[in-house]
Amino acid sequence: MSAASWVLVGRVGPEAVDRVCARLRELTPEVGVVLGDPADGVHALALAGRVLSETPDRPVVVPLVCRDRNRTALVAEARGAEALGCRGLWLLTGSPGPAEAAAVYELDPAVLAGVLGQAGVGLELWASGRLTTPAERARAGVLTGVGVSRWIVPAGGEPPEPIPGLSLVRQGPGGDLVPLEVSP
Amino acid sequence: MVVTTPKPWDEIRFALGDGKRWIVMGCADCAAVCQTGGSSQVDELAERMEDEGLEVLARVDLPSPCDRRLTRRDLKRVVRELEAADGVVCLTCGGGAQAVAELVGKPVVAGLDAHFVGTVERVGVFHEQCALCGACVLNATGGICPVTGCPKGLRNGPCEEANAGACEAEPGLECVWERIWERLETLGRIGAFGTVRPPAPPVRRPRSTGRRTR
Ligand code: SF4
Numbered sequence: 566m567s568a569a570s571w572v573l574v575g576r577v578g579p580e581a582v583d584r585v586c587a588r589l590r591e592l593t594p595e596v597g598v599v600l601g602d603p604a605d606g607v608h609a610l611a612l613a614g615r616v617l618s619e620t621p622d623r624p625v626v627v628p629l630v631c632r633d634r635n636r637t638a639l640v641a642e643a644r645g646a647e648a649l650g651c652r653g654l655w656l657l658t659g660s661p662g663p664a665e666a667a668a669v670y671e672l673d674p675a676v677l678a679g680v681l682g683q684a685g686v687g688l689e690l691w692a693s694g695r696l697t698t699p700a701e702r703a704r705a706g707v708l709t710g711v712g713v714s715r716w717i718v719p720a721g722g723e724p725p726e727p728i729p730g731l732s733l734v735r736q737g738p739g740g741d742l743v744p745l746e747v748s749p
Numbered sequence: 750m751v752v753t754t755p756k757p758w759d760e761i762r763f764a765l766g767d768g769k770r771w772i773v774m775g776c777a778d779c780a781a782v783c784q785t786g787g788s789s790q791v792d793e794l795a796e797r798m799e800d801e802g803l804e805v806l807a808r809v810d811l812p813s814p815c816d817r818r819l820t821r822r823d824l825k826r827v828v829r830e831l832e833a834a835d836g837v838v839c840l841t842c843g844g845g846a847q848a849v850a851e852l853v854g855k856p857v858v859a860g861l862d863a864h865f866v867g868t869v870e871r872v873g874v875f876h877e878q879c880a881l882c883g884a885c886v887l888n889a890t891g892g893i894c895p896v897t898g899c900p901k902g903l904r905n906g907p908c909e910e911a912n913a914g915a916c917e918a919e920p921g922l923e924c925v926w927e928r929i930w931e932r933l934e935t936l937g938r939i940g941a942f943g944t945v946r947p948p949a950p951p952v953r954r955p956r957s958t959g960r961r962t963r
């Protein structure tokens with residue numbers, strides 16, 4: 566774990582918050598934390614607040630899920646992350662939950678990145694995806710163009726070809742805290 | 750065309766309430782293609798109503814109920830029946846039912862549920878290929894609609910969960926953005942892929958009557 570400069574926290578229910586925070590306290594302060602998709606779990610900002618209160622200098626990246634949420638909610642949450650002292654935002658469309666909540670009906674990550682820039686939210690922007698097909702790689706290029714600088718690639722398979730302007734971060738094996746390997 | 754399905758009889762019967770004398774109107778356009786509001790379905794519903802002791806004063810096949818001009822003209826053929834009727838049952842989409850309601854000034858019972866604008870493969874098999882988003886991106890996507898083709902309605906490339914061409918949200922579906930890429934590549938227009946497209950106006954935002962298109 567110590568070799569990784571970032572770890573990814575999966576979905577955390579209320580019952581697991583103490584356990585996860587205890588694991589994070591064991592890490593050196595420079596190891597950053599990326600919080601996962603909060604669907605059905607603890608709200609990402611609440612968890613970020615808890616992590617920052619227990620390990621104040623740790624870089625924290627919170628997910629911002631576009632699915633089923635409007636501009637007001639997304640910008641407010643981004644500003645909340647900024648106010649908490651988070652390092653960055655992981656822009657996600659989000660996995661579909663119940664069928665009626667699956668649509669990204671106002672801002673997708675590409676448009677959201679521009680909106681956040683215009684709103685003066687100065688957090689580091691992360692995104693993710695497999696980068697295996699030309700379409701997936703083209704999307705990464707689009708997001709890089711609007712300010713995304715870090716990209717999480719799922720575990721397994723060959724590492725993808727680099728994308729100019731993008732620092733790739735690969736997921737390691739699963740668990741509460743998934744190590745993220747930053748590409749050279 | 751507007752794709753419709755019949756409402757359950759119990760729902761229609763409840764909406765008929767105490768009314769005894771009715772006119773049944775169908776749509777010779779979309780609802781006829783869907784076989785939900787053509788002349789056969791008008792006859793079937795009228796017979797069912799008569800079986801229940803209701804009186805059907807006229808059966809009308811409107812060519813295009815949502816076109817007020819045509820409907821106003823065609824209603825003239827049944828002026829007497831309309832005067833005597835307690836109301837009208839419309840086997841049309843909601844647009845047609847409302848146009849009729851405004852023209853007849855009597856209770857109108859909607860007999861169909863309208864679902865989407867679809868293209869027809871065969872009777873009963875339709876494809877939703879346009880969600881009427883009001884900001885069409887077909888010119889940049891090789892003529893493939895990402896709003897209806899992607900379960901998340903994404904307009905700026907695939908989602909992060911796309912799995913090497915397989916859609917994460919709907920098993921068995923190919924990611925629409927892979928199809929778009931392939932089409933653009935075939936057309937020699939992949940440069941169109943890189944543009945950030947603004948969000949469409951929310952698809953389900955109610956649009957009142959009188960919206961001008963030119
Ligand atoms: S982009 Fe909008 S207007 Fe164009 S086909 Fe799709 S839903 Fe219809």
Ligand code: SF4
Pocket residue numbers: 898899900901902903906907908909910911912915916917918919923924925926
């Ligand atoms: S995999 Fe493709 S089609 Fe499926 S939800 Fe994601 S972007 Fe949309």
